[in-house]
Amino acid sequence: EFEASKKKTSARVPTVDEITDQLRKFKNPSEFPRRARGLKVYLDLDTETVFIPINQQSVPFHISTIKSVSMSEMGNNHILRFNFHTTASSKSTLAKDATKSIVNFCNQSPDYSFIKEISIKSLSMSNLKAQFRQIKELQKNNRAMMKQALEESNLVKQDRVRTIPNPPKLQDLQMRPSLRGRGTSQGTLECHQNGFRFRSSNAGERQEFAFNNIRHAFFQPCKKELT
Numbered sequence: 475e476f477e478a479s480k481k482k483t484s485a486r487v488p489t490v491d492e493i494t495d496q497l498r499k500f501k502n503p504s505e506f507p508r509r510a511r512g513l514k515v516y517l518d519l520d521t522e523t524v525f526i527p528i529n530q531q532s533v534p535f536h537i538s539t540i541k542s543v544s545m546s547e548m549g550n551n552h553i554l555r556f557n558f559h560t561t562a563s564s565k566s567t568l569a570k571d572a573t574k575s576i577v578n579f580c581n582q583s584p585d586y587s588f589i590k591e592i593s594i595k596s597l598s599m600s601n602l603k604a605q606f607r608q609i610k611e612l613q614k615n616n617r618a619m620m621k622q623a624l625e626e627s628n629l630v631k632q633d634r635v636r637t638i639p640n641p642p643k644l645q646d647l648q649m650r651p652s653l654r655g656r657g658t659s660q661g662t663l664e665c666h667q668n669g670f671r672f673r674s675s676n677a678g679e680r681q682e683f684a685f686n687n688i689r690h691a692f693f694q695p696c697k698k699e700l701t
Contacts, residue, residue: 493579497536499523506532515554515594515605517612524609526556526592537612538573545606552599554606560588573620635669635682647672653679 488496499521500506510516510525510532517524522537541557559572561580568577596602641664649659649672661674669684 487578487582488575490579490582493575496575497538499536500534503532506534510534514601517605517608519608519612522612522616524556524605526594528592537609537616538576540609540613541571543606543609543613545602548595550597551595552597552602554594554596554602556592556594558589558591560590561586562588562590571617573616630687632682632687633668633684635671635684636667637671638667641666641671649674649681653681 500523503511506525507516507518507520510518513527513530513532515524515526516532517537523534524537524540525532525534527533535556535558539558541559541563543557544555546553546555559568559576559580561584563572563580568580572580594602643662643664645662647661647663649661652659653674653676659672659674659676659679661672661676661679664671664673668686669682672681672683674680
């Protein structure tokens with residue numbers, strides 16, 4: 475698929491206070507969900523906040539502040555370990571795993587003290603295991619959304635291709651990558667008023683490319699061979 479880059483515009487970087495306000499989902503403990511008020515680990519999916527018991531208090535941490543979570547056993551105890559993003563993390567690690575808000579917060583807070591990790595120990599694994607699975611699933615979904623947003627950041631809205639009757643065409647072509655994501659897409663490439671249209675031999679499958687959305691085009695001549 476051909477793409478065109480958006481013109482880069484300099485955006486204002488949010489301040490530490492603005493990022494903090496964005497991540498703070500509760501003004502005071504009275505607003506905590508009922509299930510988060512007990513001394514146990516709890517993930518509130520509505521606010522994407524993990525509540526962790528510390529010194530007999532339930533402390534909220536936004537999911538974006540958590541770098542990773544793991545579960546292990548030590549004798550009869552089950553241990554849930556949280557690792558957090560900190561200024562000690564390398565820039566490449568932050569860029570890969572952290573949201574833009576966390577990256578900006580760390581970059582602007584070199585002298586702040588950060589919690590690096592927290593371990594929760596329990597004789598019962600039922601709640602820890604359930605919360606562990608939910609946290610991992612939420613992190614997986616958020617990272618997939620981050621990846622999709624990054625991949626779509628350079629896409630531009632394409633003009634609709636204006637068709638003409640009896641357009642010049644090339645038949646029996648194969649398009650790569652396939653419209654279905656796997657296998658091959660064989661069909662016809664048509665040249666219209668302001669772009670190309672590829673019609674697959676499979677009914678209903680087609681792809682359009684406006685001329686102004688094509689960055690590069692290459693022609694490779696065939697020398698008595700199929701390419």
